[in-house]
Amino acid sequence: MSNKKNILELKNITVSFDGEKILDDISLSISDKEFVTLLGPSGCGKTTTLRIIAGFLEPDSGDVFFDGEIINSLPANKRNVNTIFQRYALFPHLNVYENIAFGLKVKKVPKEEIKQRVKEMLKLVNLEGFEKRSISKLSGGQQQRVAIARAVINKPKILLLDEPLAALDLKLRKDMQTELKNIQRTLGITFIFVTHDQEEALSMSDKVVVMNEGKIQHIGTPQDIYNEPVNAFVADFIGESNIIDGVMLDDFKVKIEGVTLQCLDKGFKPNEAVDVVIRPEDVDIVHREKGLITGVVTSVTFLGVHYEIIVDVNGFKWMIQTTDESKVGDKVGLLIEPDAIHIMKKSKYSGLYGDYSSFSDEIDEISNPDFGFKED
Amino acid sequence: MSSFKQKLLNAPYAFWSFVFVAIPLLMVVYYTFTDKGGAFTFENLKILLDKKYISVFAYSIWYAFLATVICLVIAYPLSYIISKMKSVFQDTLMVLIMLPMWINLLIVTFSWKEILSNNGIINSLFEAIGIGKVEMLGTSFAVVLGMVYCFLPFMILPILSSMQKLDKSLIEASEDLGATKINVIKRVIVPLTLPGVISGITMVFVPSISTFYISQKLGNGMIILIGDLIERQFSVSANYNVGAAISLVMMILILISVAVMNRFADDNDKGGA
Numbered sequence: 242m243s244n245k246k247n248i249l250e251l252k253n254i255t256v257s258f259d260g261e262k263i264l265d266d267i268s269l270s271i272s273d274k275e276f277v278t279l280l281g282p283s284g285c286g287k288t289t290t291l292r293i294i295a296g297f298l299e300p301d302s303g304d305v306f307f308d309g310e311i312i313n314s315l316p317a318n319k320r321n322v323n324t325i326f327q328r329y330a331l332f333p334h335l336n337v338y339e340n341i342a343f344g345l346k347v348k349k350v351p352k353e354e355i356k357q358r359v360k361e362m363l364k365l366v367n368l369e370g371f372e373k374r375s376i377s378k379l380s381g382g383q384q385q386r387v388a389i390a391r392a393v394i395n396k397p398k399i400l401l402l403d404e405p406l407a408a409l410d411l412k413l414r415k416d417m418q419t420e421l422k423n424i425q426r427t428l429g430i431t432f433i434f435v436t437h438d439q440e441e442a443l444s445m446s447d448k449v450v451v452m453n454e455g456k457i458q459h460i461g462t463p464q465d466i467y468n469e470p471v472n473a474f475v476a477d478f479i480g481e482s483n484i485i486d487g488v489m490l491d492d493f494k495v496k497i498e499g500v501t502l503q504c505l506d507k508g509f510k511p512n513e514a515v516d517v518v519i520r521p522e523d524v525d526i527v528h529r530e531k532g533l534i535t536g537v538v539t540s541v542t543f544l545g546v547h548y549e550i551i552v553d554v555n556g557f558k559w560m561i562q563t564t565d566e567s568k569v570g571d572k573v574g575l576l577i578e579p580d581a582i583h584i585m586k587k588s589k590y591s592g593l594y595g596d597y598s599s600f601s602d603e604i605d606e607i608s609n610p611d612f613g614f615k616e617d
Numbered sequence: 618m619s620s621f622k623q624k625l626l627n628a629p630y631a632f633w634s635f636v637f638v639a640i641p642l643l644m645v646v647y648y649t650f651t652d653k654g655g656a657f658t659f660e661n662l663k664i665l666l667d668k669k670y671i672s673v674f675a676y677s678i679w680y681a682f683l684a685t686v687i688c689l690v691i692a693y694p695l696s697y698i699i700s701k702m703k704s705v706f707q708d709t710l711m712v713l714i715m716l717p718m719w720i721n722l723l724i725v726t727f728s729w730k731e732i733l734s735n736n737g738i739i740n741s742l743f744e745a746i747g748i749g750k751v752e753m754l755g756t757s758f759a760v761v762l763g764m765v766y767c768f769l770p771f772m773i774l775p776i777l778s779s780m781q782k783l784d785k786s787l788i789e790a791s792e793d794l795g796a797t798k799i800n801v802i803k804r805v806i807v808p809l810t811l812p813g814v815i816s817g818i819t820m821v822f823v824p825s826i827s828t829f830y831i832s833q834k835l836g837n838g839m840i841i842l843i844g845d846l847i848e849r850q851f852s853v854s855a856n857y858n859v860g861a862a863i864s865l866v867m868m869i870l871i872l873i874s875v876a877v878m879n880r881f882a883d884d885n886d887k888g889g890a
Contacts, residue, residue, distance in 0.1 A: 295793060297789055317793050318794075318795045318796055326790055330789070332787060332805065333787075334808045344794035347791075347794065347795050347797070347800045392793075395794060
């Protein structure tokens with residue numbers, strides 16, 4: 242990573258509105274041609290971060306570097322950055338052609354060149370023949386394509402995307418994810434993508450920035466943040482996870498539920514209290530006697546690829562994804578391999594997440610864009 | 618709801634419209650095309666081709682046009698500035714703008730007559746600083762000023778409301794695409810607030826062209842507009858037929874101008890804000 246050039250850098254950015262801290266000491270480096278996702282629940286500051294990069298907002302303190310130069314107060318119209326807005330913000334008084342040509346027209350590009358480049362853009366987003374179409378007569382997906390074309394025609398170094406897929410239905414969203422990824426590869430520019438959808442973030446990004454309460458929680462590759470989350474918030478927000486209180490007895494030895502387990506983590510103080518993350522797919526259900534931990538099955542849901550089984554272990558409910566069927570009421574043993582265990586330091590999010598006692602609620606919250614702190 | 622019930626509910630309105638709108642209009646048409654004896658004639662309209670009347674019509678249109686343009690020049694930037702303010706200030710300014718509308722037009726006009734008169738506050742001030750008295754009443758300046766003062770709120774309110782409804786992300790989008798402040802105004806704000814401008818223009822132009830009170834009081838009898846002509850035919854000459862003919866011509870003039878305006882609005886309002 243270090244040999245790659247940083248195209249954008251945020252250093253200690255802080256922003257407050259009416260005394261409320263929206264961004265709290267945000268620092269972030271983004272390399273050229275990278276696909277970076279800002280991920281977090283609504284109100285976490287991801288859109289504000291995007292607005293700072295776009296030039297709609299000046300930070301209260303901290304610096305924004307673009308290609309090594311400070312651009313804190315450079316207005317949006319002078320930045321080599323373009324944005325795709327959440328509701329697209331297409332000009333209702335202009336047709337498809339005029340919308341896409343807008344950026345070139347205000348820069349007084351010759352008419353012939355505009356014509357040529359709009360044509361290329363329409364081809365890129367598969368909207369050939371739509372030139373004269375009125376914006377109000379386009380479907381959501383088509384409006385999305387016009388918004389993409391209108392932004393990238395200006396050949397920005399960075400394209401900012403503010404939850405661009407939120408307004409589309411699931412099927413279309415999947416298609417657009419692939420298409421956006423292709424467009425990014427074709428154009429070879431940096432994408433900074435804002436979303437609250439963790440699946441979208443994992444499948445599209447080179448680098449994911451998990452944010453909450455105005456702070457960056459974790460920066461890493463999708464694999465990093467899934468396999469090695471830094472705290473309970475990240476572990477819970479990215480995918481499903483069982484987060485259990487544990488004690489680090491020694492290097493490679495952790496005690497949970499009264500049982501000492503082998504693990505691959507080290508570097509903690511002896512007997513340090515920790516959060517232990519175990520992903521549902523990493524737990525095997527075995528015969529009672531063969532298990533390291535024992536519990537009672539309280540719910541079984543068939544999901545096609547696998548079963549989702551909730552096991553009550555001394556009042557703490559584990560979620561387990563397995564292809565083997567169990568029955569509600571079965572007394573079962575749980576088997577966990579050392580590499581399935583990930584140890585995290587205690588944080589302010591400890592104890593807030595990772596228990597599946599209120600299982601159905603949790604599903605609702607995760608699929609809800611307004612997902613916030615509603616733990617009970 | 619059954620259609621009979623609907624019709625029943627509409628009845629008072631239909632009755633009202635018939636008695637107080639349709640019948641008077643028909644009477645205007647009737648009087649226009651009859652002489653004092655009630656016989657059919659074109660004479661009343663022919664009289665209006667006289668130079669004297671033509672010039673009154675021309676002046677009325679000219680003054681109304683001036684007042685409309687001045688209102689627009691004041692109202693548009695003002696609305697833009699107000700729409701950018703915090704909502705508390707916006708509300709306060711809205712009340713201040715509407716305040717003159719709550720005062721009777723006659724009282725407002727009379728007040729202006731006092732202010733502009735030879736012994737009024739402005740001339741007293743001019744005298745005190747040595748400029749000397751300036752005759753203001755009876756000039757076209759006074760009449761247009763009165764129109765602008767009385768009808769300015771009707772220009773501001775529709776424009777302001779279209780500015781407030783404008784999606785702010787469109788402005789950000791145009792800045793994002795490289796537009797300068799002037800380009801944002803020219804290419805996004807103006808086209809999207811045009812419907813407000815059109816209705817503002819209509820709402821100032823129509824009362825301006827038909828006013829008689831402002832021109833009588835501030836024109837001091839020196840400036841005669843269509844409204845004055847009509848008023849004189851009815852109250853001084855008691856010539857209902859010619860009065861009706863002038864009214865009819867004025868109504869047609871207004872209808873034409875509104876139609877032209879709406880046509881203009883339709884062409885530019887694709888989709889709306």
